[in-house]
Amino acid sequence: xxxxxxxxxxxxxxxxxxxxxxxxxxxxxxxxxxxxxxxxxxxxxxxxxxxxxxxxxxxxxxxxxxxxxxxxxxxxxxxxxxxxxxxxxxxxxxxxxxxxxxxxxxxxxxxxxxxxxx
Numbered sequence: 733x734x735x736x737x738x739x740x741x742x743x744x745x746x747x748x749x750x751x752x753x754x755x756x757x758x759x760x761x762x763x764x765x766x767x768x769x770x771x772x773x774x775x776x777x778x779x780x781x782x783x784x785x786x787x788x789x790x791x792x793x794x795x796x797x798x799x800x801x802x803x804x805x806x807x808x809x810x811x812x813x814x815x816x817x818x819x820x821x822x823x824x825x826x827x828x829x830x831x832x833x834x835x836x837x838x839x840x841x842x843x844x845x846x847x848x849x850x
Contacts, residue, residue, distance in 0.1 A: 734760030738827055741844030748818050752844055754811040754828035761804075766811045767831040768802060769839070770824035770846075777836040780826070783811060791833050795821070818848045 735757035744750055754766070768780040780800065782791045787804040801814040811828055825845050831837035 734758070736760065736828065736841045738841060738844040741826060741846045743847045743849065744818055745850050746819060746848055748848070749814070749816045750818065750846060752813040752815065752826055752846075756809045756811075758809070760809060761811065761830060762806065762809070764830035765833065766804065766828055767835055767837045768813045768826060768828050769836050770826045771839070772821075772824040777838070778824075779834050779836040781813060782831070782833045815846075818846075820848050822846060823848050
């Protein structure tokens, strides 16, 4: 079973930046598309971004397009989400998981919390 840990969340002011990391054990994710998903307080899970297995193709929800960038390091088994121009609406618990493009993959990990507030 692949062990996944997200990190990099925190409290940031509007307009600020954060980089989230998703670490998978051993060869986890090596052949998978990987999603970033988030859940804001009181709301359901929302798909944020997908990166393909080669790290070449990426897709974004309209709400984050142009502000977030997903990437991966296959050697390190890491997937990243660089977030800039953060808005209060980005406040949520974020997690990563293998999945289909556009899928709000259910959370099976602890996730990392992002809070955008002045």
